[in-house]
Amino acid sequence: MQFNNESQAQEQKRVDQVEQIIQKQLQNNTDNLAQAQHERRQIELNYGANTRANYIETDDIIETNATLQQQRQLMTSAVSNEVIFQQKQQALKSLVGSPYFGRIDIKEDGEQDTLYIGTSSLTDNQGQFLIYDWRAPIASIYYNGTLGLVHYDSPIGKQEVQLQRKRQFSIRQGQIENMFDTNETIGDEFLKNALSQTSSAQMKNIVATIQRSQNQIIRNTTADLLIVQGAAGSGKTSTVMQRIAYLLYHSRQNLNAEQIILFSPNNLFSNYIAEVLPSLGEKNMRQVTLHTLLARRLHGLQIQTPFERYEQEQHHFPQAAQQVRQYKDSLDFVQALQNYAQHSDISCAFNDLIFEGQIFFSKSYIQQIYQKLPAALSSADKFLQTKNHLIKALKHRLQKEAQADWVLEAIDDLSTTEFQNLEQQKHLSQYSSDHQQQILAHYVLKRHYLPVYDALYNDYYFDIFQLYQNFLTQLQPPKMAATVWQETIADLQEDLERHYLQLDDAAAILYLRQLVTGSGQNRHIKYLFIDEMQDYSALQLAYIQNSFPQAKLTLLGDIEQNVYAPKNLSQERFQTLTQLLPQKKAALITLNQSYRATAAITNLAKQFIPSGAQIQSFNRQGQTPTLFQTTAANLSTVTGQLADKLAKKHRSVAIITKNIQQAQTLQQHLGNQVLLLQEESTAIPDGIIVLPVYLAKGLEFDCVIGYDISAANYQTSGDWGILYTIATRALHELYFTSTPKIAAIFHKINPQTLNIQKLN
Numbered sequence: 001m002q003f004n005n006e007s008q009a010q011e012q013k014r015v016d017q018v019e020q021i022i023q024k025q026l027q028n029n030t031d032n033l034a035q036a037q038h039e040r041r042q043i044e045l046n047y048g049a050n051t052r053a054n055y056i057e058t059d060d061i062i063e064t065n066a067t068l069q070q071q072r073q074l075m076t077s078a079v080s081n082e083v084i085f086q087q088k089q090q091a092l093k094s095l096v097g098s099p100y101f102g103r104i105d106i107k108e109d110g111e112q113d114t115l116y117i118g119t120s121s122l123t124d125n126q127g128q129f130l131i132y133d134w135r136a137p138i139a140s141i142y143y144n145g146t147l148g149l150v151h152y153d154s155p156i157g158k159q160e161v162q163l164q165r166k167r168q169f170s171i172r173q174g175q176i177e178n179m180f181d182t183n184e185t186i187g188d189e190f191l192k193n194a195l196s197q198t199s200s201a202q203m204k205n206i207v208a209t210i211q212r213s214q215n216q217i218i219r220n221t222t223a224d225l226l227i228v229q230g231a232a233g234s235g236k237t238s239t240v241m242q243r244i245a246y247l248l249y250h251s252r253q254n255l256n257a258e259q260i261i262l263f264s265p266n267n268l269f270s271n272y273i274a275e276v277l278p279s280l281g282e283k284n285m286r287q288v289t290l291h292t293l294l295a296r297r298l299h300g301l302q303i304q305t306p307f308e309r310y311e312q313e314q315h316h317f318p319q320a321a322q323q324v325r326q327y328k329d330s331l332d333f334v335q336a337l338q339n340y341a342q343h344s345d346i347s348c349a350f351n352d353l354i355f356e357g358q359i360f361f362s363k364s365y366i367q368q369i370y371q372k373l374p375a376a377l378s379s380a381d382k383f384l385q386t387k388n389h390l391i392k393a394l395k396h397r398l399q400k401e402a403q404a405d406w407v408l409e410a411i412d413d414l415s416t417t418e419f420q421n422l423e424q425q426k427h428l429s430q431y432s433s434d435h436q437q438q439i440l441a442h443y444v445l446k447r448h449y450l451p452v453y454d455a456l457y458n459d460y461y462f463d464i465f466q467l468y469q470n471f472l473t474q475l476q477p478p479k480m481a482a483t484v485w486q487e488t489i490a491d492l493q494e495d496l497e498r499h500y501l502q503l504d505d506a507a508a509i510l511y512l513r514q515l516v517t518g519s520g521q522n523r524h525i526k527y528l529f530i531d532e533m534q535d536y537s538a539l540q541l542a543y544i545q546n547s548f549p550q551a552k553l554t555l556l557g558d559i560e561q562n563v564y565a566p567k568n569l570s571q572e573r574f575q576t577l578t579q580l581l582p583q584k585k586a587a588l589i590t591l592n593q594s595y596r597a598t599a600a601i602t603n604l605a606k607q608f609i610p611s612g613a614q615i616q617s618f619n620r621q622g623q624t625p626t627l628f629q630t631t632a633a634n635l636s637t638v639t640g641q642l643a644d645k646l647a648k649k650h651r652s653v654a655i656i657t658k659n660i661q662q663a664q665t666l667q668q669h670l671g672n673q674v675l676l677l678q679e680e681s682t683a684i685p686d687g688i689i690v691l692p693v694y695l696a697k698g699l700e701f702d703c704v705i706g707y708d709i710s711a712a713n714y715q716t717s718g719d720w721g722i723l724y725t726i727a728t729r730a731l732h733e734l735y736f737t738s739t740p741k742i743a744a745i746f747h748k749i750n751p752q753t754l755n756i757q758k759l760n
């Protein structure tokens with residue numbers, strides 16, 4: 001419903017009042033913040049002075065320690081004061097100019113109330129709410145409810161209210177530009193407006209226009225495995241970012257951003273989403289790519305990246321290699337690995353522990369310890385008990401050596417500084433001289449045998465690579481020639497010799513290590529998010545889950561955007577997820593409405609994939625996509641000219657190729673006004689860029705040109721998913737260029753959804 005001027009004037013009056021209050025609070029808070037910063041700096045100065053205190057006399061040490069302790073407490077409280085004012089500052093600043101976007105009129109327990117909703121809450125001096133945070137329980141009815149009797153979940157249980165009015169605002173620089181009353185979830189007009197904007201280098205938050213199905217994902221706190229299958233552009237990533245903000249708000253007391261981790265497809269994407277949470281007044285969660293995690297944990301080895309693998313497979317991917325890849329991606333492979341870890345005798349992978357060129361613990365000694373343990377114990381327990389046994393044996397050896405001549409000599413040789421440190425840590429002077437001697441001997445011995453301790457704690461006597469090879473050797477993948485499998489094992493051996501590991505093997509080795517040794521788990525993480533989950537194999541997912549065993553999982557993806565997977569694997573992947581992950585309360589939410597692109601683009605793109613009929617386009621008008629056909633010799637020039645023309649009207653124009661080599665060749669042809677994005681790139685510049693499809697994952701551009709969609713380039717039905725991914729990166733305009741013989745899928749396209757122009 002549109003408004004008369006009087007209603008709008010009344011609303012504008014309220015906006016003005018709220019704006020004034022925000023400015024006033026901002027001023028007060030700036031003063032408070034400056035004061036808190038000053039106090040913190042003073043304490044820092046004192047702290048510095050005290051740390052230079054006298055450490056020679058025992059009394060001085062005790063006194064200095066007490067003072068330091070006190071200073072530390074003061075510092076902690078000063079820092080936390082400052083953080084509170086900083087957060088408030090950020091929240092207030094985010095309200096300036098656009099304090100809220102929604103209003104609801106409700107009747108609850110017979111009482112009438114009007115609530116305004118914005119990105120964070122604001123109260124006046126009497127504690128009355130002027131704005132409610134969009135994450136407050138009551139605000140959920142703004143997103144969910146149509147008018148009438150509605151419910152919302154509050155800390156004291158389900159509440160029932162009459163929703164009498166829902167109003168949306170667009171307020172900029174303190175002026176109401178537009179306002180609407182709506183009976184629906186968030187009205188089309190506002191959404192259309194938000195979606196018609198040009199692209200930006202950073203993803204924006206969507207709090208003002210969250211849709212009902214997205215809201216279900218954002219506010220779900222019951223599922224411990226939430227799977228979101230959503231069409232391209234349906235808002236999966238946006239939703240997940242708002243979900244993180246929601247979770248942080250709701251569990252303020254026992255959840256912080258450090259306990260949330262998001263697996264993202266690449267660094268460009270990580271950078272693209274980095275501003276969403278700060279724009280909502282929250283700190284960013286941790287972000288990692290699978291490759292970074294693997295490389296960090298397999299330090300010293302070079303790990304194949306998903307992009308390298310894709311590129312290699314583009315050039316050479318024979319039938320046998322495809323078969324191996326399919327098997328290593330399958331649930332069967334994961335189960336075989338789990339089974340092996342649990343039930344096999346892993347003692348073959350123990351090694352002699354060498355110290356100063358001599359065997360310290362022999363392989364057979366370690367094997368005996370392991371094999372004597374009860375068979376019913378889990379592998380990880382057996383491993384741990386073996387390790388504990390070795391540590392005990394080392395301690396025993398240390399005790400026996402305490403009186404050795406070299407130890408006594410080493411005690412005599414201790415420096416004054418070492419003595420002072422020991423005095424401080426162990427309070428030597430409190431003990432009898434015999435006891436002091438024992439402490440010093442223990443210190444000297446521990447220092448000497450530190451490499452042995454190190455080897456024990458870091459499992460250097462255990463060869464995980466050997467164990468993995470043994471595991472592969474005893475496997476017989478179904479329907480695969482024995483020679484193919486043996487070759488795979490030989491390839492692994494060769495890779496290891498040159499300190500290289502393929503992506504599949506890296507994850508499998510780490511997973512096996514985790515299962516067998518029980519190490520490498522991070523129990524601190526409470527929420528784990530995986531975006532573009534269709535790109536992960538069953539094993540990679542199992543490994544990630546096991547790495548963060550306490551985390552609730554949210555997995556998002558689109559089975560159709562399976563750029564990396566050999567065809568038909570993805571469907572299987574989704575079905576096996578619930579089998580694979582031990583979570584109990586699983587929920588699956590499907591998003592079929594695509595928001596990113598104009599209806600014309602979505603209606604074309606959905607024809608590239610088998611399940612396209614389910615995808616609903618958003619009612620936003622735009623030009624019909626166009627395909628330019630030209631000769632092979634002219635293809636780059638035609639693409640460049642088209643890009644130039646588009647760049648005059650739009651902020652971002654992306655030419656998307658099938659692989660890096662095509663991107664490089666094209667960029668060289670087009671010259672420096674076109675920027676090539678590569679695996680190492682971290683930011684998306686304005687203007688014309690050229691990039692391979694896998695780097696475009698999760699991103700969006702005003703205009704997209706799918707380069708060279710000729711039959712020679714896109715040959716099999718497995719390639720249609722790639723075309724779908726390319727097409728769905730476009731917000732406003734979509735083009736393709738090709739040589740005269742176009743990919744077969746284009747012959748099946750409804751001619752009304754694609755213009756074809758033949759050029760020379």
Ligand SMILES: Nc1ncnc2c1ncn2[C@@H]1O[C@H](COP(=O)(O)OP(=O)(O)OP(=O)(O)O)[C@@H](O)[C@H]1O
Pocket residue numbers: 191194195204206209210211214230231232233234235236237238239558595596697698699700728
């Ligand atoms: N409720 C919404 N309000 C406003 N904009 C929205 C909404 N939902 C999605 N969008 C916009 O639609 C576009 C696509 O969203 P997003 O990138 O989150 O989708 P996605 O499902 O992760 O896409 P893909 O799988 O293709 O990477 C973004 O520009 C986002 O801002």
